[in-house]
Amino acid sequence: MLASNLTIRPLFEEAATVDEPCGLAMLFVRNPIERAAPGQIVFFEGDRALHLFVIREGNVRICRQLHDGRRVITGFLAKGDVVGVSFKNRYLYSAEALDNVSFQRQTKVEFEKQLLARPDLRPMLLTQLCDEVAAAQDQMVLLSCRSAEERLCSFLLARLQKSMAQGCEPNVINLPMTRLDIADYLGLTIETVSRTITKLAGQGILSAGRRHEILVLKKSALVQRAGEDEADGDDTVDDAPRHYHH
Amino acid sequence: MLASNLTIRPLFEEAATVDEPCGLAMLFVRNPIERAAPGQIVFFEGDRALHLFVIREGNVRICRQLHDGRRVITGFLAKGDVVGVSFKNRYLYSAEALDNVSFQRQTKVEFEKQLLARPDLRPMLLTQLCDEVAAAQDQMVLLSCRSAEERLCSFLLARLQKSMAQGCEPNVINLPMTRLDIADYLGLTIETVSRTITKLAGQGILSAGRRHEILVLKKSALVQRAGEDEADGDDTVDDAPRHYHH
C-alpha cells in the first residue's frame, strides 16, 4: 500500500494546462478515460480505497460528511490533480463532479508498481504530500481566526490565480462550484457568502456577472481584505479595517 | 531535499513511551541532546529550515503567527514526535517548548543520507506524511463547523487518549499547555475555553483539579458532546442537544 488519503497537485502547475500528462499524472495514461456528470460521485467516503484518480477535464469537490448532515469541503480539484493516494484502506472523503468531468483511474497496486519502475517520480510524491500538508495548515489558519470577509477574499484571490493560470481573461475568476460549495469550504453559510460578495461588489471591488464568473475590479483591495497572503498590487488602494480575536 | 514543512508522529504511538528510539526517531540518536526551558523557542517560523528535530522529553507547541498578532497553534508535539520535515527552505511555523523539553536535531542532508541507507524506514515517512494530512483535515472539519463545546470535547478526548497511552491514571487528562494555547488551537478565545470547561464541570462530566490536569467523570457524555469521533462508552449517558449550521 501507499500514502495517506489525500489530494495531490501536479508538480508543475503550469504544465497541467498542457494536454500531455506529466509527473505522477503520467502513471494513468494507459487506462481508459471515464466520465462523470455534474453532481455525480467519483468515489464515496468510506469506500474501500482501491484506486487513485487523475482529473483530465472539469472540476471536482472533495467532501466530508458529518453524521448529522453537516458537510465540509476540504478542497477542489481541477485538470491534472491526482486524488486518492492513501495508506488507509478506505477513502476519508468523497469526490464529486462539479461539472462534466473526465478522469482516469489506476489501482493502488499498479500505481505503486509503476512508481517503483520510475524512481525519478518518487520525490514528486513526497513533494505533493508536503504541499498538501502546507495547504491544509493554511486552511486551518483561515478557519481558525479569519472573518467572513477575509476568508472570501483569500478564496477569491486563490481562485483568481488559478483562473489566470488556466488562461482565463485577466481579472476574471472562474467559479465552477456553487455558493453552497464555497460556504462549506470556508466554514460559513451560503447567506454569509452571498452577502459578502454583494458587499464587495457594492464597494466596487468586484463585479458578479454570471453565476460562475466574477470580475475583479480592484485586486489590491481584495489582497488587503484577505489579511495575509501574497502581495501583488496593480491598482487603487483602499482602507481595510479589521477586527476579531485577541 | 526532502518533504514539506510538517510534524510527524511516531509510527507506533505506543513504542514512543519506551525510551529506545524506534522508527524515524532512531536517525537522531547519534546527536547530542539539547534542552529548552518553558517558553523557549526551538526554531522560528521563517528561519532557514536546515534541521529536523525529534522530541525526547516534554511537550512542544507548533505556532503560526499572523502579521497582525493573531496566533494559530496547528499542533502539539510530545516524546517521540519528529518535526521539521520539509521540502521548503524555511520553516512554516515555529516550535516552542511548553515545559522542560529535551530534543535532538539532525541536518536535513544527514537525515536524507541515513534514510537512503535505511530504505525500510522510507515508507514510514510516507505514512507519517499521510497521517499528518489526515490530522490536518480532521482539524479543518473541527474548525469549519463545530461549536465551542464540540471542539473542546473533541480536544479533551484526544488528550485523554494520549494521556492514557502515556500511562497516566485512568480518566486523567494531562494538559501541558495553557488555556490560551488550547484556545489558539481550537480557534476560540481563552474565555470561551474557560467557560466551556466550567460548564462541563458543572454538569458533572469532568472535574478540573490542578491547572494542568482534568479528571473525566463521564467519558460517554464527553464523546456525545464531541459530536463525531471514536465511540467507546463506559458509563452514564446523557442527552446532548446540538445545533449550528445547515
Place this chain on the structure above:
DNA sequence: CGAAACTTTGATATTTCTCAAGTTTAGTGG
C-alpha cells in the same frame, strides 16, 4: 415557457468575542 435549483435579501436569534474586573495558582525571595 415553466419548474427546479440556485442565489439574494431581510428580519431575528444565537454564539462567541470583547472588555473589564476579580480570583486562583505558581513561583520568588525574604
Place this chain on the structure above:
DNA sequence: CCACTAAACTTGAGAAATATCAAAGTTTCG
C-alpha cells in the same frame, strides 16, 4: 516556610459577527 508578585484563569455584562428562518428573485435547463 510564608508573604508577595506575576501570570494564568475565571466570571460577568454587553457588543458584534454570523447563523437561522423566511421569502422573493434569478438563472438554467428541459
